[in-house]
Amino acid sequence: MSFALKDDRSEKDIFAHRAILASVFVLFLMLVLAGRMYYLQVIKHDVYATKSDNNRVQLQSVAPIRGLIFDRNGVLLAENLPSHSLTVVIERVKDLDHTLALIDTLVGLTDDEKESFTKRVNQWRRPYEAIPIKYKLSETAIAKLMVNNPFLKGVQVEAELIRHYPQGADFAHVLGYVGQINEREKKRLDPSRYKATRRIGKIGVERYYEDLLHGQPGYQKVETNAQGRVLKVLERQSPLPGRNLILNIDSVLQKKAYDAFNGRRGSLVAMDPKTGGILAMVSSPSFDPNLFVNGISHNKYNSLRDSLDKPLFDRATRGQYPPGSTMKPFIGLGFLESGVTDWAERIDDPGWYMLENDERVYRDWKRTGHGHEIGLRQAIIQSCDTFFYEMSFRTGIDFLNPFLQKFGFGKNTSLDVGNALPALLPTREWKKANRGRSWYAGDTLNLALGQGYMLATPLQLATAMNVFAAKGKWHRAKLVQFIDGEPLLEETKPDDIIIKNPDDWGRMGLAMEGVIKHYLGTARALGRDLNYRLAAKTGTAQVVGIKQNEEYDSEALKERQRDHALFVSYAPVEDPTIAVAVVVENGESAGKTAGPIAKKVIDEFLNNASVDASLGGRYGW
């Protein structure tokens, strides 16, 4: 062995020496580590303790529960249903296509769901935001997803409350709907209130009362792990739920009215003359508002938008129609008020009327005329145009326009109907500014028949009729009756209409009853089987707007050129509790189309519902 040649003793000494050196070296490095730990854990402890807390504790906003909406009898119109939705956090998914394919095989994805998911992925969004892909998961679907959880990284089943409208299409235009908050809305909204909220009222009551329905968000201090998953709630301030709304609308009446249209294009507005409460407000055809809550697919939206019947269009508040002869009771009152005529005056009606210095022949709807003894009463009952030509010529626009304004024409007088249009009550100034011409006498004649430039919405017609039925006492149209039990306040309203001879309200009402009861009445067909006194006025309006070079060969388009049928009414005549305005587009004969719809609703209201049904009417609470 070669060891023998070596000096083992000295080597052992060298090693011992080096081992001691090594020990010193080790000790020194140990002290370095200990010093480092002392530095971190004692000197810098405060800094790192704060860092550690900031890491784990987060303040989260908690979305409030949206207020409920009931009809006047306590029937639920908008509720929040617990729903499980499937969400995907893109940032945590390794292979999105693979994950989507797996979800598809597990729970099935429709093309619509895939499409709107892709749309949302490509939209602006917060990083690590959970993007919904499928709503309303069944128990089975949830179970399948749970079992496959390990293969679905970044995929979560989330429970949330989703707005649901049990009455569906009946209330779509009144209630509107909530939908996903979009980028534009996000900029407008107060982030402290809407941080945790996903949906916002887009139209209708949901939009108008968004502030009250939304509620106050709460917050919670939560401990999260590095992936942001909440592990523990450390502190919680509960959100305040939104206010509950009780509408004036009677859901039975609403449904009756919507069904009465049977898919026809048109609108009905029914109001309570004593309060201005809207008892029913229908725009037909309608759509299912639930489609919009979770984001409607392109296809469905396009087919709704492009439908010739325009189901998305709210005719009741935004449909502007020439009101036609339904204006006659209001204008007739104007004649009396201006003093150009009285109930006793009679004129001849040859079936036409001509102005001096004007070659144009203004025709009565009845070519042969209504005869010799036409007074205001018969002019209402038979809807005599010649009488109105003559009297409006005598009265003039400068009196008629302000008088009609008192009934709310040309402006939006509603209290809480968002989006309602003012339509148009033409003035001299308006014509000058918009048509570049002076006001002619003929324009007044056209106005007296509710035609020419004049436009009104069904809501305006109903409001005017309502004020009329209340003998000039104004109540603004209102959808909401109570907010969390407190009555909706009407702080300002238009001045009540005071006429020189208040008896004229009643006499005009009797004339309108004649429209139903008189053998010459334009809506005499409705007079059969009436067990209450109904006052009404019919109207037709010519459809304009189809240009010469436009193609209108098809039957569908021809049908769309027929006159609109209009009908205003109130009942019972002796003490009115309901006023109704109806428009049936291309309905031609008001007495045959619009009238029966109004009658169905009034029948239902007077015969089946409690007359002054406030809260607790039909269902006794």
Place this chain on the structure above:
Amino acid sequence: MAGDFSRQLDLGGTSSKSIFQKLHLDGKLLGLLLLLSLGGLFILYSASGQNMAMVYRQAVYLGLGFTLMLIIAQFHPRWFLIAAPWMYGVGVIALLLVILVGVGAKGAQRWLSVFGVFRFQPSEIMKLVVPMTMAWFLASRLMPPKLNVIAISMVIIFVPTLLVMKQPDLGTSLLIAASGLFVLLLGGLSARWIVIALVTILAIAPVMWYGVMHDYQKQRVLTFLDPESDPLGSGWNIIQSKTAIGSGGLEGKGWMQGTQSQLEFLPERHTDFIIAVFAEEHGLIGVFLLLCLYLAIVVRGLFMAARARDSFSRLLGGALVVTFFIYVFVNIGMVSGILPVVGVPLPLISYGGTSIVTLMAAFGVIMSVYSHRQM
């Protein structure tokens, strides 16, 4: 001489050898190692997020490790002397094979699959074989080593070091180099050479940076120098581990109460960064106790090496002990942010079978050189 002789006689005359002596084990070192390992299981239970299965597996690894230690302790050191050059040769070939046909993981090839049955990391074995070979080489040379001896030693050390660095595995390659160099240092390498070596390292550093190091290795160094520059990327680990350690304070947040570790802010918390979990939950007091335990093992190990029967045994034992300490220092140093992040586990506490088995094999060698001294 006489003292030794008489003591050997005395010992030889003692009719009843203790059970440890019969098993060729040192009771004190064994006790310290058991204390460390069992304590480590408790730390792992918390660090793994109460994953009992992981603790069981670690216990099995420890069982295998202690058994291996017991087996190796039975071998007389001369077997290591004989085997060393052969093992070295086989080891270098295995490292070459890794580069040629190795199995990759995370962008590095470190594993060698044997008949597809099991996989092993030749670089781990080289941590033992390199100091063994160095001890073999120096033991038959005069101490302190001459220039030519130093030159050959460098070749012995840096061939496997560079091969491992190529895998690439910077941490392990540096540890292999260190374990070999410690043999030289313990063998009496003069201070002059140590200074020269340090100067050389400084000179080579730029070459390493531009020539040899991979981008991810450079990134680690840069991140080490300024972790805040990339707080969500590669700086995340070190920021989170420092936060864990610092927020632990003097007394710690309590076992299984560390928010940084239990809430998964701390990456690799059951492997390389386990000391951060321990420091967060048991505070500075716990860290001091753990450092004392490691210090006791190192001191006892050096003492045992110094008592060994010949130069080979002393150099081998001493180098292995110092290397063990370097693991501890590098790991705690990197987790606490005074060294760059290189993948070095905390000895006997970090989860992982390979490291435990290698370390316990090294302690088997130390047991062997100590228990076979009286021949």
